[in-house]
Amino acid sequence: MSSSPADQCSILIVDDMEENLIAFEAVLGPLHEHLVRARSGEEALKAMLRQEFAVVLLDVRMPGMDGFETAANIKRLDQTKDVPVILVTGAEAGADYAYRGYAIGAADFITKPIDPWVLRTKVNVFLDLHRKTRQLAMRGTAGDTDRLAEITERLAQIELLLRNRPGAESAGLADRIAAVERSVDSLLPGPTG
Missing domain, CATH: 3.40.50.2300 (Response regulator)
Known part of the structure; x- marks a missing residue:
């Protein structure tokens, strides 16, 4: 072989x-x-x-x-x-x-x-x-990275939806989701967008 x-x-x-x-x-x-x-x-x-x-x-x-x-x-x-x-x-x-x-x-x-x-x-x-x-x-690392990127993208979408809704409660929730998004994004290797 x-x-x-x-x-x-x-x-x-x-x-x-x-x-x-x-x-x-x-x-x-x-x-x-x-x-x-x-x-x-x-x-x-x-x-x-x-x-x-x-x-x-x-x-x-x-x-x-x-x-x-x-x-x-x-x-x-x-x-x-x-x-x-x-x-x-x-x-x-x-x-x-x-x-x-x-x-x-x-x-x-x-x-x-x-x-x-x-x-x-x-x-x-x-x-x-x-x-x-x-x-x-290698698969585990790539799979983890892909999954984290997917989670970051979904959090960004949720944050955008909340920011577009009226009310202080939505804005506060959007801020918390943005913080979670940054935390997840920091787990990704290399430069982040």
Whole structure:
């Protein structure tokens, strides 16, 4: 499945070994997404603070900050806590790896040697979820803006009708509606008319 540049997502690949990074890139290349490399947990955290990622592939065994500690730090930060993390482990990983990973918030596990089809399928699930979440957020914002603009327009019409009616009561009500109209109008993004 190929994505357009506007629809393209970023995937963070974290591994201290160059050959593993190359293998991930080869497997994920057909997805036509933006792949970002990190060679340590520290480098991964810096990358995540600089840009948005749809999913993180994180090697468990790395010198310094290992995958578990890196994942725990990712899940602690407000900016990155919702990014799904797939932990990548060696075949010798025990059941305690899964327990530790899920306990710190990992979304999934994949074992080396990696089955390319399984990895692409799992990553695609998170890419689709990320795109849908982004679409919903954009629709919600646009829908809210449209609705506020509609409310402002209706308030302006009501205010005009009241100002055209004789009587002090109508004028007072029109003034209150004008105040509400200004309040709603101030909620709209950008310059208002």
